[in-house]
Structures are given as structure tokens and as C-alpha cells.
Amino acid sequence: MMLGLLGLLHVYIGVRLLPALSLGVLGQVIGGLLLVASWILIPMGLTARSRQTNSDGADGLVWTALIAMGLFSSLFVFTLLRDLALLVAVLFTQAAATARVQTTSAWIVVSAAALATLIGFINARRVARVVHVDVPIANLPPALRGFSIAQISDIHVGPTIRRNYVEGIVAAVNRLDADAIATTGDLVDGSVRELASHVEPLAQLRARYGTFFVTGNHEYYSGERAWTRELSRLGMRVLMNEHVVVDHNDARLVIAGVTDFSAHHFDPVNRSDPAAALADAPADVGAKILLAHQPRSAPQAAAAGFDLQLSGHTHGGQFWPWNFFVRFQQPFTAGLDRLDSLWVYTSRGTGYWGPPKRFGAPSEITRIRLIGAS
Numbered sequence: 001m002m003l004g005l006l007g008l009l010h011v012y013i014g015v016r017l018l019p020a021l022s023l024g025v026l027g028q029v030i031g032g033l034l035l036v037a038s039w040i041l042i043p044m045g046l047t048a049r050s051r052q053t054n055s056d057g058a059d060g061l062v063w064t065a066l067i068a069m070g071l072f073s074s075l076f077v078f079t080l081l082r083d084l085a086l087l088v089a090v091l092f093t094q095a096a097a098t099a100r101v102q103t104t105s106a107w108i109v110v111s112a113a114a115l116a117t118l119i120g121f122i123n124a125r126r127v128a129r130v131v132h133v134d135v136p137i138a139n140l141p142p143a144l145r146g147f148s149i150a151q152i153s154d155i156h157v158g159p160t161i162r163r164n165y166v167e168g169i170v171a172a173v174n175r176l177d178a179d180a181i182a183t184t185g186d187l188v189d190g191s192v193r194e195l196a197s198h199v200e201p202l203a204q205l206r207a208r209y210g211t212f213f214v215t216g217n218h219e220y221y222s223g224e225r226a227w228t229r230e231l232s233r234l235g236m237r238v239l240m241n242e243h244v245v246v247d248h249n250d251a252r253l254v255i256a257g258v259t260d261f262s263a264h265h266f267d268p269v270n271r272s273d274p275a276a277a278l279a280d281a282p283a284d285v286g287a288k289i290l291l292a293h294q295p296r297s298a299p300q301a302a303a304a305g306f307d308l309q310l311s312g313h314t315h316g317g318q319f320w321p322w323n324f325f326v327r328f329q330q331p332f333t334a335g336l337d338r339l340d341s342l343w344v345y346t347s348r349g350t351g352y353w354g355p356p357k358r359f360g361a362p363s364e365i366t367r368i369r370l371i372g373a374s
Helices: 002-017 024-047 060-089 095-125 163-175 192-204 217-222 224-233 274-278 295-304
Strands: 129-137 148-152 180-183 211-213 242-248 251-257 288-291 308-311 335-339 342-346 364-372
Touching (some): 002 024, 002 060, 002 095, 024 060, 060 095, 129 342, 148 163, 163 192, 163 364, 217 224, 242 274, 251 274, 274 288, 288 295, 295 308, 295 335, 308 364
Parallel strands (some): 148 180, 288 308
Antiparallel strands (some): 335 342
16 A cells, blocks of 8 residues: 555656656656656665665665655655645736746756755765753752763664764764763664674763663664663663662762653563653752653653653654654654753754655754753
8 A cells, every 4th residue: 555655656746747847758758767766666765674785884775765765755745835836826827927837847846856855965974963952950959060961862773874974973972071971762773683883883982971871662673672782782871761870079860761652562561661760769869861762751751750851753854844744743843842840852863764864954963961040
């Protein structure tokens, strides 16, 4: 059914654009063949977990499939917007100009889709930029003011994100000299056997109080137990509905972590539980921070009494216009938000999933700094 729907959407693009582009018979045949190739390639990209033919990265076929997926997405959206615009234009355009409007708008769609895909590729493949965020915590002890956490999230090591990409992230994070590092899930798309060498640079992450990790939904797709063992071996503290107490400048704070919001669908024992993550924590800590992959954990986190939740999962929509649809599944899309007395920071992600494309939703490495509330 999905393959059939995908085919119909490609037919829609072809019917609406190819005749209007005035390419001639040969041009339309080539255009049609390219759409057929896209229709065939995209399912290969969707099902590619970790295809590798050499140590430098994924094979060219998977790269082509994933780029085609991103291009198709923009072509479909822009074609749909063009048709809506043409419905309006027909009311104000003379019949003699209609053909010219059809041709010009079709070329605009193709050019805009190609440009968005190119810019998105460049944005996706560069090392994520650092975003600095100050979070005001009520009654924060002076000793904890300025405590910093470097957050990385949703790297998605897999078909097109490999060791050199991870090494760039590690170098950028280490330059921040943070007190702690938080990795908020969806680190991998593939098994330990396939990807261990590409994740290995994370062992070089350095922070005063260490690196903490919580599972995302993709860890459960990729073998959660094997990955939590591997990440522990690399020196990360994996938090599974539990917490650690950090002593900092004669003051204390809690860093807690929960399993992914959907973990119970894969293992009932791993049901996400913010209250359990805070159980038996000292009453006198100056701040309580929760690492939770999905923003949907926020209501339970607020009820449990956390001050700050660090999340990811959304990718900020990854590329326009999907950022407008995240709210149908998550309460927050990106950035700093408030739910009752809980601050929630949602990272746009440090890598990307699927198409190597980020357009209107840049990747980020986040430096969180705790400050006193005014």
C-alpha cells in the first residue's frame, strides 16, 4: 500500500510538472524515468539500516536513495503549493498568460526543490553549530550557578553518518569544556556489530563529571541491550529510570535519566518512569535535571518535581515544512519551553535521520548553563 501511494505521488508530480516544463518528448521521457527511479530508490533508503561497502561510509546506492527521498519531499510540497497558487492565479490572470504562468511556475518548483536539497545537504553534513542556552532555576544555590551541560542528541550513526562525522562532533563538544555531557537518545541506526567502530570516538568525550546517556526509540530498533552494554564500555553512564548525584562546589544536583517514552512497547520492564528516576534522591539538592529522549515525558517529569528536562527526538522537523507537523505528535518542537514549573529544552538534534538534509531546522550541539531565576 505504501509503495502504491508513493507511486501515485510520483505520478502526481509528473503529471503536474512535466507537461508544463516544455521539455519536448525526449525531455519528458527522461523526466518520467527519473521519477520512476526515485520511486524505486526511496524504499531502499527507508529500509537501509546500515549498508556499508567500505570503511569510508555507506555505499553510493544508499546515498542516492536517501538524497532522492529528500528531493522528492520538496518536489511534492512545492508542486502542491504551486497548484494552490495556480487556483488563485486563474482568477487574476488572462487566458493568454496562463501557459506562461504554468511554465514559469513549474521551473520555479523544480529549481526550488533542487536548491533546498542542495542547501539542506550542506547544512546536514557540516558539524553542528553550538547553541548557548541559559536556564533560570528557582532557588538555585550560588555554587551551582554556571554549571554547564553539553547536550548532543539524535546523531543517528548509520547509513550515511560514520566515524569521521562522529569525530567532528566529539571535538566540538570537548572544546566546550562542560561540567557534564548529556546524550539524549537516537544515537544509532544499526547493530553494534555494524556500527561499533563508528561510535567508538564517543569514548573520547570529556567532561568534569562524565557523559550520561538515555535511550531513544531507535536504540530499541537497533538492539537496546547490546548498545547499552557497548556505550557503558565506552565510558558513558547509561541512565535507565535512575539518577546520579553530582557534588559541585559544595553543592549537589541530580542528573536523572529515563528510558524512551515508547520503551515499554519493546520491553515492559523498560517502561519510562520519571518518578522512579528520582526515587530516593536527596531532598537538599539544588537542581533536578532529567534526560528524556522525547518531549512527551514532560508532564510526568513536572509531576515528579524536576526543574529541567533535556530532550531531542523531534529534529526540529529536520526540513521545511515538516517542522509545522511535529506538534501533532510532541508538545514541543525545538528550543526552551515551560510546563508549569518545569523547563523543557528540546534539541533539534546533532545529526539527521534519513535524507542528508536540513533546511530551516539546523542541527545543534547545545551548551546548557544553569543560572539563578531573577
